[in-house]
Amino acid sequence: MSDQVQDKYQPQQIESKWQAKWETDRLYRAEVDWNRPKHYALTMLPYPSGDLHMGHWFAMTPSDARARFMRMKGFNVLFPMGFDAFGLPAENAAISRGIHPATWTYANVERMRKQLRTMGAMFDWEREAVSCDPEYYRWTEWFFKRFYEAGLAFRGEALVNWSPTLQTVLANEQVIDGKDERTGQPVVQKMMTQWFFRYTRYADEMLSFDGIDWPEPVRIMQTNWIGKSEGARVIFHTEAGEAFEIFTTRPDTLWGATFMVLAPEHPLVERVTSAAQKAAVEAYIAQAARETEIERMSEDREKTGVFTGGYAINPVNGERVPIWIADYVLITYGTGAIMAVPAHDERDHAFATKYGIEIREVIRRPTPAEGEVSPFVDISVQDMAYAGPGAMVNSGQFDGTPSNAEKGRKNPAIAAVIDWLVEKGYGREAINYRLRDWLISRQRYWGSPIPVIFKDDGTISVVPDDQLPVELPRDVQITGVGNPLAGHAAFVNTVDENGKPARRETDTMDTFMCSSWYWYRYLSPKLSGKPFDPEEAAYWLPVDTYTGGAEHATMHLMYARWFAKAMRDTGMFDETAAIMRQHGKDPAPLLSGEPFMQLRNQGQVLGEERAGDMIVAVGEWENNAKLIAHTVGVIPPSGDTQLATSEHIAARTGAVVIGEIMKRTENILTVDDAAGRTWTVEVPDSARVTIPGIPGPNTVNQLHHHLEIQRMSKSKGNVVNPDDLVAQFGADTVRAYIMFGFDWTKGGPWNSQNIQGVVRWLNEVWDLATDEPDQEEGDAAGERQAVRRLHQAIKGVEDRLEDFNFNRAVSELMALKNELRTLNRERKLSKKTWREVVKGMLLLMAPITPHITEELWARLGEPYSIHNQPFPTYDAVLAAEDSTTLVVMKNGKLVERIEVPSMISDDEAKALALASRGGQRILSGKEPKNVIFIGKRGVNGQLIEPKVNIVI
RNA sequence: GGGGCUGUGUCGAAAUCGGUAGACGAGAAUCUCUUAAAAAGAUUUGCUCUUGCGAGCGUGUGGGUUCAAGUCCCACCAGCCCCA
Known part of the structure; x- marks a missing residue:
């Protein structure tokens, strides 16, 4: 038999063999x-x-x-x-x-x-x-x-999604439109006592990314997530004399506060509400409880609120300010209470306009300089909130203090007001974070138990270390109703360190x-x-x-x-x-x-986009709305004859739908025809389904419907199964395609056709590495070129892998293969050079395709394992080119490319560019305004990517 | 709503510092070999005009900075992802 013909790349025969050997040899054991x-x-x-x-x-x-x-x-x-x-x-x-x-x-x-x-x-x-x-x-x-003992874990109140029907807490992803996604039962927001970690303890430290190499978008997202804002906490009192604190980033606008807003859940609400407003306030609170925080924070929905009937006293001017409640103020953010300054805050402005509350200017827009035209000169704060720079007005002794657009102490108005508030004891400088403490309690079974017991006297004990772990009981009833651990008496009932009865914590930890x-x-x-x-x-x-x-x-x-x-x-x-x-x-x-x-x-x-099957369905109309099919036939892509036959049948029976299946739900098909009309076709069990290429009787389940590009999921039916691909092409091919076919940081839709490029690549690598030349002497120029390309590839692959540019790394390797394959086919390489460059190429490929390279390495008779070899060393001298392409540009646009020796000087390059055919043509005898040389020099001073821009 | 990202050929994509736009692949077309097909090889492949030589245009849209912009700045449009 001929080895040349038989010996083709067969990944299925080599991959499991090497995987087993690597495991037996503990090749990747890290010690x-x-x-x-x-x-x-x-x-x-x-x-x-x-x-x-x-x-x-x-x-x-x-x-x-x-x-x-x-x-x-x-x-x-x-x-x-x-x-x-x-x-x-x-x-x-x-x-x-x-x-x-x-x-x-x-x-x-x-x-x-x-x-x-x-x-x-x-x-x-x-x-x-x-x-x-x-x-x-x-x-x-x-x-x-340990964190509890260090004061980093504590108990506090938080809103949860409570299902009254199921008597259980639901995760956010289980709640859709205010209802439990599984049962459709309503869900309400309820306060519960739960465990937290002091996340905000490290808020400031987490704003620093010094010393770590993280992507810019992640750093930005985390910074925004932490949401640090500088400002002041100011103490207001109700008319009855009860103190409450608000946080504001704009203490310089305190004199413009014309109303206060409390979160509906704020404890003060009950006490400030007047008898007359009681019913309205309670109705509003009940309404707010049905909404999630994301809905409440959404800025495009109309702001709603209710007057409580109560008033607060503004400490800076002694004014009586009405207290409202509104759902856009969240109890979990800041202090759950705000002062509202409609003249200088867009959201407060919309609210005040809607409810007819006074809008008072306290920052005056600077008057335009002589001769300067400002479109805003006639716009009053009554019409639009103003958040820009200006000077304080209507603010007592602070009138005239300049306020710039800066946050915190960098704004002289804010700095002056904070100092005064502190001096008067009305408030203090403060920093607020959007970040909230980390709620770790989950009211479910399948999580790590929280090692805490609640004692009879109402105090808390942690479980001693020698009794850890608190194990999850195996015998629980998981029905979706109630908390399984809370209903497990043997788990819940325990004793404290003195042998007195105690209850275990039944919440588990956030995963x-x-x-x-x-x-x-x-x-x-x-x-x-x-x-x-x-x-x-x-x-x-x-x-x-x-x-x-x-x-x-x-x-x-x-x-x-x-x-x-x-x-x-x-x-x-x-x-x-x-x-x-x-x-x-x-x-x-x-x-x-x-x-x-x-x-x-x-x-x-x-998931990959896929066209639905083109079908011809023949049957009878039901109520002129739905075709009940007798037969459904799939039209092959080039199946005009089949179509003609089907139309023939249709002409005889009179009821036919021809088109692409857009959707299939059980046995109901949605079909779009060529004219863009949509039809519904029902395929009863009795109908005959024929799919060319799948012999025997077919079923409706084998019909393919159209797939959009979207996340792969079983329910959408667009899952590409890696196991199937590995069985078909081998793991190396799937690995290489993933690395080659996508921008790794971006992802994108799977494409089952493009994988062919990688299949060909590995086949050709195999052929190249098993096609040893006979000759001892090669062509000098060809051998030089092979070694040069290898060294260029070493640099290319090394840099790309270093930077996670996997697709470029693979393309460098493909280009290397192309070059070596041509040279070897033309028999320009000696046995020795062939071996040297093939070995180099396999080493460069080894991280990407570990199996094929290990196999070919072994076939070359090299010592096991290729994965224990060092990465090839780049030699700039071997990689250097003798000549280079000089680009001649006119005002930055390409005019001509000329081949020049790579060792010429900048001035020689300029002269060659001006003398070139393209250079002469664009100058047509005139003098250039400027001639700019652009280029780099390699290790030996050779030109790399030289360009000459001729400015005319 | 907030936050983040992405827009480049028919498709996946590349262009590390602002310096030849489209590398590398997929697909398609023509040719060679073959009875034929497959495989393999050669050539072409952004658009428009042109027989050709060649010319003009071109990186979502509109401006700007620069000798030079896919890349930087401003405004806008579209799509995708995440959200205690």
């Missing part, structure tokens, strides 16, 4: 080695939903390629994996299918581990952690305790808590005495590169930062830092409380 530089590469851990989808491949395989690249660059790389295994879907499975959340979750974890292995990633499975394991959540509970420290557990997942081993931590921490979805920009990533800072301040890194110092490593990055030194986000992979 502490202080003699080598380390790199901790982390990628966000998946939720075990049960199926590894394309999104996981999209997130993880490029991250793996980057980790492999760092490994070849000489780093000792740790790249672990685990599962974020607590959460709502497990409870939903329990409710809908009667499966215990633990059973469902562990079955999914088992399945996903298998699927993850097919990626061929360098995961160190010996470090796996699963957050719903008692040995994991023991430490989640332990963290809670963001579990995912806020998992990369520490990876360091020593089986350690029993501590959450993580300081010896491991000293070497590996902090995480060098973290990759994951941009959708986690605020929540998860901020919780992670908060957690690291809280761990630092409760001394949890002290031992680790001491060990670092012993090894001469600076603990400053660890002690900065920043968990991830570098962050990169990938986008989302979407």
Whole structure:
């Protein structure tokens, strides 16, 4: 038999073989080695939903390629994996299918581990952690305790989505239009006592991103999320003499406050409401309870409110100011009370106009200078709120004080008023954050228990460390009604440290808590005495590169930062830092409380757009609205003959619909015809369905409907299953396509046709690397070119992988393959040079396509494993070109390209450009106004991308 | 509503510092080989005008800065994502 013909690239035969060998050899096992530089590469851990989808491949395989690249660059790389295994879907499975959340979750974890292995990633499975394991959540509970003891955890009131029907609290995503998404029952907002972490403790520190390399959009989003505003807290009193505080960023407008607004939930509301307004106020409060905070904060809806009948006294001028309630003031933001200055705040202005409240100017717009025309000169604050600079008026002794547009003390008016408020004891300078404390209580079963008991005397005790973890009882009834833990007597009833009866906390922790420290557990997942081993931590921490979805920009990533800072301040890194110092490593990055030194986000992979089947449905009309089909036939793309036949049938029977299936719900089809009309076709079981290409009797379920580009989801039927693609093309091809076909940071719709480019690439690499030339001597110029291209590719691939530009890295490799393949086919390479450049190319490809390169490496007779080889070293001299293209431009636009030696001077380049055919043509004998040379010089002074711009 | 992002050929995309717009791929077209198809190879492929040489236009829209703008600034339009 001929090897030339038989020996083609067959990924299915090599991938599982190498995966098994790597695992047996523990090739990717990462162990502490202080003699080598380390790199901790982390990628966000998946939720075990049960199926590894394309999104996981999209997130993880490029991250793996980057980790492999760092490994070849000489780093000792740790790249672990685990599962974020607590959460709502497990409870939903329990409710809908009667499966215990633990059973469902562990079955999914088992399945996903298998699927993850097919990626061929360098995961160190010996470090796996699963957050719903008692040995994991023991430490989640332990963290809670430490933070509680440090005063970072506390109990407070918060609004929750309460379902009176189900007697349970719902997550925001379970509430759609004020109703429970599962049962459609109404949901109300209710105050409940719950556990919080002092998130705002680190608000200021989290505004700083010094020393960490994070994407600009993430930094901006987090800064906005924290929402720091400078201003003052001012004490007002009700007429009855009760004090209440408001926060304002504009204390310089205090004299313009013509009404006050309290949040409907504010405790003062009940006491200031007059008998006459009682009914209206109560009705308004009930109405507000039915709305979510997002709805209430929405600025495009009309502002509503109700006068309470009560008045406050403005401390700055002793005026009597009416107190209103309005739902746009939130009890959870600031103090839940505001002063309203309609003249200088747009929202207050709209409110005052609607309810006929006085609008009083206290900042006067500057008068335009002589001769200056201002369109605003005739616009009064009665018509439009003015928030710009000016001078204080109607403000007593402050009249005339200039107010610029600055916030806080940079504004002289604000600074002067704050000083005066402090002096008078009316208020104080204050900073307010939009950020609120982190509510960690969840009223559900499948989460980490909160290790707290409530004693008979009303006090709280934490569970002693030696009794951790408080384990979730297995025998619970999960029905969706009530809280399963609260109904479990054996769990709830316990005793305190004195043996007296006590009740356990039945709330569990937010799953963001579990995912806020998992990369520490990876360091020593089986350690029993501590959450993580300081010896491991000293070497590996902090995480060098973290990759994951941009959708986690605020929540998860901020919780992670908060957690690291809280761990630092409760001394949890002290031992680790001491060990670092012993090894001469600076603990400053660890002690900065920043968990991830570098962050990169990938986008989302979407479902592919697909045309629906073109069908001919023949049947009878029902009520002239719906066709009840006898037969449904799919028209093949080039199936005019079939169509003609169908039309023939139609002519005989008289009832036919021809068009594309846009939608299918069970056996009801929505069909758009060529004229753009929409028809409904019902396909009863008795109907005959024929699909060319699928022999035998077909069913309505096999008909394809049109798919839009959108997120992949089972219910939309647009899921691209990575397992199927791996079976068809192999893991390397899927990995390479993910890296080549998309801008990784952007994502985009899947395209099953474009993958062909990668299929061809790997086939041709295989052919090139198995096509050893016979000759000992090659063509000198050809060999020089092969080596030059290899070195250019080394630089290209190295830079692109360093910067996470995976698509450019692959395109560099494809270009290299094209060049080498041509040279080898023309038999210009000697055996020796062929071997050298093929080896170089395989090494460059190894991070991206680990299996094919390992196989070809072995076939070249090179020592196992390619993944233990160093990344090739770039040689600028070998990469240098002898000549270069000089671009001649006229006023910045391309005129001509001329080939010039790469060692000429700037002036020579200018002269050549002016003398060129294009240069002569555009000058036509005249003198240029200016001639500008643009270009770089390589290591040996050779010109790189030279241009000459001739200005005329 | 708030916040963030993205708009470039038929499609996925590239252009690291403001300096040749469209690399690399997909698709399509023509040709070679073949009985034919597939595979492989060659050529072409932003638009418009032109037989050709060549010329003009072109990175969502409208302005601006600059010798030079996909890139920087201002305004607008459209789409996508996230939201305790």
